[in-house]
Amino acid sequence: MTISFMPYQELTALAARHAVEGNEGTTAIEGLRLHRCSAPTAPLHTAYSPSYTLVLQGSKSLTLGRETYRYGVGQYLLTSLDLPVASWVVEASGDIPYYCLCLDLKMERLHELFDRINFQPDSLASEGYRGLTVNHASPDLIDATTRLVRLLDTPSDIAAMVPLIEQEIFYRLLTSPDGPRLVHMAMSETQSSRIARAVSWLRLNFHRPLKIEDLSDHVGMSPSSFHHHFKAVTALTPVQFQKHLRLHEARRLMLVDGLDAGNAGHRVGYQSPSQFSREYGRLYGMSPSRDISAVREPSAG
Structure with a gap:
């Protein structure tokens, strides 16, 4: 499927006009x-x-777990639940910068849409979908996305038009080949939605000891089924997922709040400083102190 050149060119020009390097990317x-x-x-x-x-x-x-995804011009990354990842820009230069746009998915809006269009999940619901995927954007999706970003040029239209265009974008995603994964994640009694509830619990309680039996019971699954489907959706075991959340938060505490490694590790649930340093090194490739120093040195110079 090819992308119409002019609408895509306009979308890129809009992003070039409104994107600012080095900030969080927020817009009006x-x-x-x-x-x-x-x-x-x-x-x-x-x-x-x-x-x-x-x-x-x-x-x-x-990267998600041991999987690597690469996506470029005209491709989208669809993430259907909270996932710990490592990401990096591959192709970018001063003359040809990397540009992307990111739109939050609103599950309540997706609920309304698939109820309205009587969307039926397919037979893969029992296995669950991976929580992210990469695919090519259709011309209709590009067109709707362009009209959304174009509203940044006419701020007075934002309040009235954004809900309408967002609905169209969500509709295009629901009716794309990736639509079923969104439906399964948003419906209340699919394996994917149960895993999404478990992920939400872990994000709020990552500092607490993890008992698989209790968490699987919390989402209405047997421990063996829960473990299988959790890895099918997230590419990680529940313990690995919790570990990533803990280490990401510990790194943030050291970088942003200035905590030392011992206090940061304890804050996120580690009782052993040596275990924290060991697992931190496995994920980030160096000890906490070396990693934080390496991040701060360029800005200090």
Whole structure:
């Protein structure tokens, strides 16, 4: 499927006009972010929330567990639940920056839409879908996305028009080949939605000891079924998922709040400083103190 050149060119030009390098990408449209980067980056460990991300120029890669995804111009990353990932910009330069847009997915709006169009999930519901995927954007999806970003040029239209265009974008995603994964995540009694509830619990309680039996019972699954479907959706075991959340938060506490490694590790649930340093090194490739120093040195110079 090809992308119409002029609408896609307009979308890229809009992003170039409104994206600012080095900030969080927020715009006057709630839930819409525009990102610009003029050089390749090192891997950044972070958590992706449910969202639709479209690359407009350059390319990016991410890892989820042991899986690597790469997506470039005209491709979107669809994330249907909170996931800990490492991502980095692959192709970018001062002359040809990396541009992308990211739109938060609103599950309540998706609920309304698939109820209205009587969307039926397919037979793969019993297995669950991976919580993210990469695909090519259709011309209709590009067109609706362009009209959304175009509203940044006419702020007086935002309040009235954003809900309508967002609904169209969500409709295009629901009726795309990736639509079923959104339905399964939003419906109340699918395996994917149960895993989504478990992920929400873990994000709020990652500092607490993890008991698989209690968490599986909390979402209405047997421990063996829960473990199987959790890894099918997130590419991680529940213990690995919790570990990523803990280490990401500990790194944030050291970078942003200035905590030392011992206090940061204890704050996120580690009782043993040596275990914290060991697991931190496995994820980030160096000890907590070396990692934080390496991040701060460029800005200090």
